[in-house]
Amino acid sequence: MGLSSDDGVMQSTARQVGVEHLLPSPEPVRLLDEHGTQVLPSSARRDYVMPTPERLRAVWRAMVIGRRLDAQSTALTKQGRLAVYPSARGQEACQVAPVLSLGPGDWLFPTYRESMALFTRGIDEVEVLSLLRGDRHCGYDPMRHRTAAQCTPLATQLPHAAGAAYGMKRRGEDGVALAFVGDGGTSEGDFHEGLNFAAVFGAPVVFFVQNNNYAISVPLSKQTKAPSLAYKGIGYGISSEQVDGNDAAAVLSVMDVALAHCRSGNGPFLIEAHTYRMEAHTNADDATRYRTGEEVSTWISRDPVTRLEAWLRERGVIDDETVAAVQAEAEEQAASLRDRMHDDATLRPMSLFDNVFATPTPQVRAAEAMVRAESEAGEQA
Amino acid sequence: MSEIETVTFAAAINRALGDSMAADDDVLVFGEDVGTLGGVFRVTDGLAQRFGEDRCFDTPLAESGIVGFAIGLCLTGFRPVVEMQFDAFAYPAFEQIASHVAKMRNRTSGAVHLPMVIRVPYAGGIGGVEHHCDSSEGYYAHTAGLKVVTPATPADAYSLLREAIEDPDPVVFMEPKVSYWTKGELTPAPGFGQAVVRRPGTEVTLVAYGPSVPVALKAAEAAAEDGYDVEVIDLRTLVPLDDATVMESVARTGRCVVVSEASGFAGVAGELAARISEQSFHSLAAPVLRVSGLPIPYPAPMLEHTYLPGVDRILDAIDRLQWQDTPGDFSVAAR
Numbered sequence: 240m241g242l243s244s245d246d247g248v249m250q251s252t253a254r255q256v257g258v259e260h261l262l263p264s265p266e267p268v269r270l271l272d273e274h275g276t277q278v279l280p281s282s283a284r285r286d287y288v289m290p291t292p293e294r295l296r297a298v299w300r301a302m303v304i305g306r307r308l309d310a311q312s313t314a315l316t317k318q319g320r321l322a323v324y325p326s327a328r329g330q331e332a333c334q335v336a337p338v339l340s341l342g343p344g345d346w347l348f349p350t351y352r353e354s355m356a357l358f359t360r361g362i363d364e365v366e367v368l369s370l371l372r373g374d375r376h377c378g379y380d381p382m383r384h385r386t387a388a389q390c391t392p393l394a395t396q397l398p399h400a401a402g403a404a405y406g407m408k409r410r411g412e413d414g415v416a417l418a419f420v421g422d423g424g425t426s427e428g429d430f431h432e433g434l435n436f437a438a439v440f441g442a443p444v445v446f447f448v449q450n451n452n453y454a455i456s457v458p459l460s461k462q463t464k465a466p467s468l469a470y471k472g473i474g475y476g477i478s479s480e481q482v483d484g485n486d487a488a489a490v491l492s493v494m495d496v497a498l499a500h501c502r503s504g505n506g507p508f509l510i511e512a513h514t515y516r517m518e519a520h521t522n523a524d525d526a527t528r529y530r531t532g533e534e535v536s537t538w539i540s541r542d543p544v545t546r547l548e549a550w551l552r553e554r555g556v557i558d559d560e561t562v563a564a565v566q567a568e569a570e571e572q573a574a575s576l577r578d579r580m581h582d583d584a585t586l587r588p589m590s591l592f593d594n595v596f597a598t599p600t601p602q603v604r605a606a607e608a609m610v611r612a613e614s615e616a617g618e619q620a
Numbered sequence: 621m622s623e624i625e626t627v628t629f630a631a632a633i634n635r636a637l638g639d640s641m642a643a644d645d646d647v648l649v650f651g652e653d654v655g656t657l658g659g660v661f662r663v664t665d666g667l668a669q670r671f672g673e674d675r676c677f678d679t680p681l682a683e684s685g686i687v688g689f690a691i692g693l694c695l696t697g698f699r700p701v702v703e704m705q706f707d708a709f710a711y712p713a714f715e716q717i718a719s720h721v722a723k724m725r726n727r728t729s730g731a732v733h734l735p736m737v738i739r740v741p742y743a744g745g746i747g748g749v750e751h752h753c754d755s756s757e758g759y760y761a762h763t764a765g766l767k768v769v770t771p772a773t774p775a776d777a778y779s780l781l782r783e784a785i786e787d788p789d790p791v792v793f794m795e796p797k798v799s800y801w802t803k804g805e806l807t808p809a810p811g812f813g814q815a816v817v818r819r820p821g822t823e824v825t826l827v828a829y830g831p832s833v834p835v836a837l838k839a840a841e842a843a844a845e846d847g848y849d850v851e852v853i854d855l856r857t858l859v860p861l862d863d864a865t866v867m868e869s870v871a872r873t874g875r876c877v878v879v880s881e882a883s884g885f886a887g888v889a890g891e892l893a894a895r896i897s898e899q900s901f902h903s904l905a906a907p908v909l910r911v912s913g914l915p916i917p918y919p920a921p922m923l924e925h926t927y928l929p930g931v932d933r934i935l936d937a938i939d940r941l942q943w944q945d946t947p948g949d950f951s952v953a954a955r
Contacts, residue, residue, distance in 0.1 A: 346695070376727035387695070388728050392719045398685045399720070402692020409674070410696060428712070432685030439680055440689075594730040595765055597788040600813065600860035 259284075261478050263469035267513050268493055269483040273541050275549025280489070285480070287492040292556045298339055298487045299547045299557070300565050302331040305355035306544060307569035308364060311576050312354060312371070316522040320580045322373040325352045329517030332487035332543035333449045335359050337417055340494040346403045347386040348396040348418040352449075356419065360386055364576045374584035385414075394424040397433025397446065404442035404507075415443045415501045423454025425468050434509070438475040443501035445494070446472070446509045449484060451516040456529040472509035484512030485543040488550070515541070588614065624807055630800040632774035633663050633739075636781035637701065641671050644699065647785060649676040651686055651703030651739075660705060661741060661800055683713040687738065691720055694734045701785060707742040708751040714759070721790045722765030737784045737791045742770075743831040743881050745798040745928055747921040753797075754918055755882035757830070760792040761858045761891075767812065768858040770794040772833035774804035776856055783811055796831035813860035817869065821851030824938055825869040827892055828879040829855040832929065836879045839934035848938055858888055866892070867900050874905040875941040879929055884912030906942035 264283045272278050280287050309328050315321040327334050334355035341347065341360075349356055357367040362379045369378025370389055377388035387403075390396035400418035407414040424430055425448060437444040448468050452459050465471055472479030478500060482493045490512060497508035515538040519526035526535075551557045557565075592599060592607040599607065627635065641647045649667055651659075655678040658665030667676035679686050683704055690700035704710035710717075717738065725733045744753030761768045769784055769791055771777040777795070784791035810816060818833060819840050828836035833854045840850035851869055855862065870876050876896055880889035893908040911929040919927045 375729060376723075377729070377731075380731045381695075381728055382731055388724075388732070392715060395684075395688060395715060395720060398688020398716070399692040399695070401685075402689035403695045404692070405689070406693045406696025406698055409698075416692075429684055429688060429715075432680075432682040433688065435680050435682065436685045436689050590729075594726045594728075596725070596767070597733065600767075601863060602859075602861060 258473060261473045261476065263467060263472075263479045263481045263511070267481045267483045267511075268489045269486050270488040270492060271486045271546055271550050273546060275546045275553065277550065285496055287489065287496065290488055290491045290495070292551065292554055294339070294491065295488055295547060296551060296556050298332075298336050298491060299544070299551055300568075301335040301339060301359045302487065302544045302547070303565050304569045304572055305331055305335055305358055307566075307573045308358055308576060309355055311573040312368065313518065313522055315368075315577070315580050321368060321371045323521050323523055324354075324371055325521045326518035327352050327355045327516070329538060329543070330449055330451060330484065330514045331355065332490045332547075333447070333484045333512045333514050336487045336490040337445070337447050337494050340491060340498060341415070341417055343385065344407075344412060344414040345385065346400070346407070346414060346416040347384075348400040348403075348416060349386065349389050350393070350396065350419050350421065350424070351389050351391050352421070353389060353419055357386065357389070360384060362386065364572075365579050368580065369584075372580070372584060374586060394420055394427035394429040394433065396420075397429055398436055400444050400446075401433050401437035401440065401442045401507075404437065404444045404501075405440045408441070408443060413502050415445060415498055417445045417447060419447050419449060421454065422448065422450040422452065422459050422462060422468060423457065424448075425471055426454075426462055430471075434472065434475045434477060434507070437507040438477050441504070441506040443504075444507040445497045445501060446477075446507060448509070448511045449514055450511055451514050453516060453520070453530070455520045455524065458529070467511060469509060469511035477507050477509050478505070479509040479511070481511040481513065484514030485538075485541045485546065487543055487547045514543075624805045626803050626805050627774055628801055628803050629771075629774045629777050629795075630661055630663050632778040632804075632806060633781055633795065634665060634667070635806075636778045636785070637664060637667060638670065640701070640782055640785040641667065641675060644785075646697060647675075647699045647701060648693065649701045649703075650679050650690075652681055652705050653678060654703050659703060661797070663739075663741075663795075663800075664703070683710055684716050687713040687716040687721060690736050691716065691724070691734060694736055695732065699735045699785060701737040701739065703739045705741070706748075706752045707740055707754040707756045710738070710740050710756065713738075717760070717766070717792070718763050722763045725789065726765060733788050734790045735788050737781070737793050739793045739795060741797045741800075742794045743796050743798065744918060744924055745831060745881075747924070748797070749921060750918070753924070755880070755913060757792075757794050757858060758882055758887045760794075761888055765790070766859060767791040768794065769812065769856070770796065770830035770858060771856060772796065772799065772828075772830055772854050773809075774802070775807045775809045778806055779809040780812070780856065787812070794830060798831050799834070802834070810856075812857045813862050814857075815853050815855045815862035815865040817851060817865070818854045819850070819852040821849045821873065823849045823873055823875065824851065824941060825866070825873045825876045826850055826852045826879055826934065827855065827866055827876060828852060829858065829888075831881050832879040835928075835930060836934065839879075839931045839938075842931055843935055843938055846935070850938065863895060863899065866896065870896055870900045871903045874903055875938075876904070876908045877934060877937045877941070878908060878910050878912075879934055880910070880912045881929060882913050883915050884910050885915045887912065905945050906940075909937045909940060911937045
C-alpha cells in the first residue's frame with residue numbers, strides 16, 4: 240500500500256495553521272472609484288479604514304509636486320541634462336503614499352524608477368538625479384536618509400531589505416524596511432530569496448510590488464501565471480494584499496495595515512499595487528511598439544492625482560485656491576530643479592580612487608598616480 | 621609569553637571566528653549548516669553552542685539571499701561572516717558580490733561600507749565530485765572593490781581571518797579545502813598585502829598561493845636534489861597584492877615560475893606573469909612560466925591528479941627556464 244497524505248507522513252502545514260490570514264483580497268482593495276467617489280472595500284479580507292483628510296491632502300500635494308518634477312526630469316533629458324530618465328507618471332499614488340507612511344527610523348529600498356518616491360522622502364532633487372545625470376552613482380547619503388542607493392539590478396535590493404529589517408529587529412528598534420520592486424522583478428531569483436529570508440527571520444519588511452503591467456515591453460501575461468502577484472507571498476508564509484495602485488487612499492490604508500503588521504512582530508507583508516506606467520520605460524524607449532493607445536487612454540481615466548483631488552474637493556478639504564497654490568509650488572520646485580540642473584556638475588576625476596577601499600591597495604594607488612600624471616601632463620601641454 | 625599551539629587549519633579558522641565573536645558582539649556567523657551541525661567541514665563547530673543561535677545561525681539554502689541579507693545587516697551596523705559551502709555553490713551569489721558587495725563603498729561615495737567576510741572553501745585535491753573543486757579566486761580578484769585572501773597555513777588562516785573580520789571592506793576569504801586537516805603552529809603572522817618567503821633560494825622564484833603553496837614547497841625540495849636553489853613565495857592575499865616582495869625575489873633569482881591551481885587561461889597566474897614581465901623585465905633570464913590548472917572544466921575525482929599542477933610539472937617548468945643564459949646577459953643596465 241502506498242503512502243497517502245492521510246498517513247501523516249506528508250501532512251501539510253496548511254491544514255494545521257490555515258492560510259486564510261495570508262490571502263490577499265479577491266479584488267484589489269479600493270476606497271475611491273475612478274471618479275473619486277468613496278466606495279466600501281466590500282470584498283476586502285482585512286479592515287481598511289479611510290485615512291484622515293489631512294493625510295490624504297498631504298499625499299495629494301506630494302503627488303502634484305512629484306508629477307511635476309517627474310515631467311521636469313523627462314524634459315531635462317531632451318536638454319541633454321540627464322543621460323536618461325525612467326518616468327513614474329501614472330504611479331504617483333504608489334510612489335508617494337507608501338513613503339509618507341514611513342517614519343525617519345524606517346529604511347527605504349528604492350529601484351531606479353523611484354525618483355518621485357525619493358523626492359517625497361525629502362532627499363534633495365539634484366542628489367536624487369545624480370545617478371541619471373551621470374556625475375556619480377548615488378548622489379545622496381543612504382545612511383543619513385535611511386534610504387538605500389537606487390537599485391538597478393532588479394530585485395537584488397530585496398535581500399538587503401530583509402537583512403536591514405532583521406538588523407533593526409535585533410537591535411530592538413521598531414523600524415520597518417519598505418522595499419519597492421516591479422512586476423518584472425517578481426520573476427527574479429532574488430525576489431524569491433528576499434521574501435523567503437524575510438519570512439524565515441521574521442524581518443519587518445513591506446514588499447511593495449508596483450505592478451505597472453510592463454517590464455519594459457514584456458506584458459505581465461508573459462511574466463507569470465500567478466492569479467495575482469500578491470499570491471506570490473503565500474508560498475513563503477507572508478501575509479499579502481492587492482490594492483488599486485491608482486487609489487492613493489487605498490494604498491495609504493493598506494500601508495497602514497502592513498506597517499502595523501510588521502511593527503507588531505508579525506514578520507513581512509507583501510503588497511501588489513495595480514498601476515500603470517503612463518510614459519515609456521524611459522525617454523529612450525518607444526512604447527507604441529508594444530501597447531495600444533486605447534490601453535493608455537483607459538488608464539488615463541484612472542488617474543491617481545485627479546481621483547484624489549476630486550474627493551478632496553468634494554469634501555471641501557481643498558478648493559480652486561488650494562489647487563492653484565500647490566500647482567504654483569510645484570512650478571516653483573520644477574523651475575528650481577531646472578535651474579540647478581543647468582549648472583554643470585563638478586567633476587573630479589581623481590575622486591575615482593577615493594572610495595574603492597577605505598585604504599587604497601598599492602594597485603589602486605598605482606592607477607591613481609598614472610591618472611594624476613596624465614592630468615598634470617595635460618595641464619602643461 | 622604563552623606557549624605556541626599546534627592546530628589544524630580548520631581549527632585555526634574556528635578559533636579566529638570564536639575570538640572575533642568574543643571581541644565584538646556585532647560579528648555574526650551564518651550560512652548553510654553552520655549552526656547546529658557546525659558546518660560540513662566543522663569549521664563553525666561549537667560556535668552556536670558557545671555564542672547562541674542568534675550569533676551563529678543556519679539560513680535558508682540560498683547563496684544570493686545569504687550575501688544580500690549580509691549587506692542589509694551591514695547597513696544596521698553588524699559585521700557578518702558568511703559561509704558559501706563550496707566554491708561552485710557561491711555562484712548564485714555572484715550578482716550580489718559583483719554588483720553590490722564590491723561596489724557599495726564606491727557607488728555611495730564612501731557613505732556605505734560593507735565590513736563583511738565571505739568565506740569560500742575552494743579548490744580541489746580532495747577527491748570531491750563535480751561542483752566541489754573550483755578555483756574561483758580569479759572571478760573575485762578581477763572584481764574591483766573586493767579584497768581576496770587565501771591563506772596556506774593555520775597561522776595565516778587565523779591571523780588573516782581576524783584581520784578580514786576587522787577590515788572595513790568586504791573580504792572574500794578563500795580556504796583551500798585540501799589544507800583543512802593540515803597542522804601548524806599558531807605563530808604571529810604579517811597582515812594583508814604582505815607576501816612571505818616560505819623558503820629562501822637564489823636561482824628560481826616560485827610564486828604560489830593557497831593550495832599551491834605546499835605543492836611549490838615540495839617541488840622546491842625536489843629541485844634541490846636536481847641542483848636548483850629555489851625560493852618559494854606565498855602571496856597570502858591576492859588583493860591587495862604584494863608586488864614588492866615578488867619583484868625583489870625575481871631581481872635576485874632572475875627566473876620565475878607562477879604556480880596556481882586555477883585554470884591558467886586569463887587567470888591570477890597570468891596577471892602575475894604579466895606584472896613580473898612589466899616590472900622586472902631586465903632581471904629576467906627567461907620568460908616567466910605558469911604552471912596551472914588545465915583549460916578544461918575541473919575533472920572527475922579519479923582524474924584530478926592529471927589536472928592538478930603537481931611537483932613534476934613544476935620541475936619541468938624549472939628545467940625550461942633557459943639555463944644556458946644568465947640574467948646579466950639581458951640586463952641593459954649591465955652593458
